[in-house]
Amino acid sequence: xxxxxxxxxxxxxxxxxxxxxxxxxxxxxxxxxxxxxxxxxxxxxxxxxxxxxxxxxxxxxxxxxxxxxxxxxxxxxxxxxxxxxxxxxxxxxxxxxxxxxxxxxxxxxxxxxxxxxxxxxxxxxxxxxxxxxxxxxxxxxxxxxxxxxxxxxxxxxxxxxxxxxxxxxxxxxxxxxxxxxxxxxxxxxxxxxxxxxxxxxxxxxxxxxxxxxxxxxxxxxxxxxxxxxxxxxxxxxxxxxxxxxxxxxxxxxxxxxxxxxxxxxxxxxxxxxxxxxxxxxxxxxxxxxxxxxxxxxxxxxxxxxxxxxxxxxxxxxxxxxxxxxxxxxxxxxxxxxxxxxxxxxxxxxxxxxxxxxxxxxxxxxxxxxxxxxxxxxxxxxxxxxxxxxxxxxxxxxxxxxxxx
Numbered sequence: 001x002x003x004x005x006x007x008x009x010x011x012x013x014x015x016x017x018x019x020x021x022x023x024x025x026x027x028x029x030x031x032x033x034x035x036x037x038x039x040x041x042x043x044x045x046x047x048x049x050x051x052x053x054x055x056x057x058x059x060x061x062x063x064x065x066x067x068x069x070x071x072x073x074x075x076x077x078x079x080x081x082x083x084x085x086x087x088x089x090x091x092x093x094x095x096x097x098x099x100x101x102x103x104x105x106x107x108x109x110x111x112x113x114x115x116x117x118x119x120x121x122x123x124x125x126x127x128x129x130x131x132x133x134x135x136x137x138x139x140x141x142x143x144x145x146x147x148x149x150x151x152x153x154x155x156x157x158x159x160x161x162x163x164x165x166x167x168x169x170x171x172x173x174x175x176x177x178x179x180x181x182x183x184x185x186x187x188x189x190x191x192x193x194x195x196x197x198x199x200x201x202x203x204x205x206x207x208x209x210x211x212x213x214x215x216x217x218x219x220x221x222x223x224x225x226x227x228x229x230x231x232x233x234x235x236x237x238x239x240x241x242x243x244x245x246x247x248x249x250x251x252x253x254x255x256x257x258x259x260x261x262x263x264x265x266x267x268x269x270x271x272x273x274x275x276x277x278x279x280x281x282x283x284x285x286x287x288x289x290x291x292x293x294x295x296x297x298x299x300x301x302x303x304x305x306x307x308x309x310x311x312x313x314x315x316x317x318x319x320x321x322x323x324x325x326x327x328x329x330x331x332x333x334x335x336x337x338x339x340x341x342x343x344x345x346x347x348x349x350x351x352x353x354x355x356x357x358x359x360x361x362x363x364x365x366x367x368x369x370x371x372x373x374x375x376x377x378x379x380x381x382x383x384x385x386x387x388x389x390x391x392x393x394x395x396x397x398x399x400x401x402x403x404x
Contacts, residue, residue: 012037012091014083015390016140017098018132021045023075027087028391030094030398038087039387042067045075052082072132076139094148095140096394098187098386099133100237101126102153103178108393110401111137111149119151125178126236128274148401150394157186160227165323168235181239183231185213187386189221192331195382197226199368200329204378207328210320212313213384214343215334216244216287220313222320230323232316238273241312244287247277248312279305289336289343310346317351327354327377333384339366348379 010029017024026039040054050069055062069075083089097111103122109115116134123130137149166180189211197205209223219240221231232240232248242248258264258272272281280287283305285295295302321327332344341363348356355376363370371379 010091011093012087013391013394014092014095015098015387015394016095016136017386017390018072018129018136020128020132023072023079023136024387025079026387026391027092028388030395034388034391034395036387042069042075042079045069045072050075050078052078072135073139076136077143080140080143089144092147094150094394094398096150096152096390097133097137098154098390099151100129100154100184101182102151102155103182104159105151105153106156106159108150108152108156108397110397111141111151115151122178127270129237148394148398150390150397152187152390152393154184154186155182157189158183158221158228158231161230165230179235181231181234183219183221183228184233184237185217185219185221185231186228187389188213188333188384189223189228191385191389192333192382193223193226196329196331196380200378200380204329208321208324208326209329209331210317210324210327211331211333212317212337212347213334214313214332214337214340217246218243218309218313218334218336220316220320222323224324230320232320241316242282242309243278244289245275245278245280247273247281279309282308289340293340293342306343307346310343313347314350317347317356318354321354327356330356330377330379331382332380333382338381338383341366341370344370344379344381 010031013028013030015026015028022041022043022045024041027037028034029037036057038054038056040052042050042052044050047070050067052065052067053062067078069078080089083092101122116137119130119134123134140147140149161183167175168179168181170179192211193205196209206225211221211223213219217237219231219233222229234240238246240248255269258269278287279289279292283292283301285299285302286292289306289309292302292306296306317330332338336343344363345358345360348358356379357372357375358370358379359372366381369378369380371377
């Protein structure tokens, strides 16, 4: 409990984003506006212990501490203890959780026993995310039974996709069981669309838009009239374009080969697909594109991994442009999309046929608009903010319930 911050004096909303080995969190004041009071992360959750980093936004100070957390439940208990002692949990009157897979849900939901039961039921559809997310919801519920909790689903943004975009070409009985293309990164995409409408106006935000959330997890969405028309990820976040440790789309025959030639189990295959592929698998050194860019001139494996990433991103932009019947706006976001100018250059190289041309001076400084004055397509760089979308959803449910 070594980390201390200035205690907030007003009611707050807590946001929780559970990853495979981390918990990201943020605290927003609920009134008079949603201002981020602090943000932090417990990382390296596992047998070796963990590490907590918190930024106090009032004084812009960074606080760090090592801690013993061996799983997400113990990490959640540590976080609650710290909030009770360092912040005062009485100021927290709602918690919003990012939930990666929500299947049929098209809007945030208050977390109830019935919703938790449904999430448990669909956990086999997303074994890498949902069990952890459910553990966090249940832990907070046990410690603070009267705390209003809200589930914000990454899949909700894509519920507007047409039927043809959701169908998977497998026996129809699986479609009835919920095996469809759902898409992810919805909280990020929703924020980007809000920002685009606010900064560019209604007309551009209703046009033909490709949103590229490029980070360790990477996906793109084709949006028209403000609605998702298609996306790169499918039934799970492992599909689409190559990512840090995930392969993106791959020949399903490889799974047969692994099972019958290498006698791999389902668990071993899942580990390869979700934790050993993508940039890490090709480079054999790192899943971080920054590391690979630094090594690409001396390591052919790093060079091929970078080129594979950019090539596939460019290919997906072409594919989604075909879905939209053209392209008006291309938005880069996520850790790579927001910060890696050379990667944006390589992705956009060869897209002049779509009307994409960059101003390299603007691109090199991550300017909000990086397309050239003569470019028919406007290319933008936007910093995403999934946490504020979670906080907004929780606040909306609070306000709705207060009106009853």
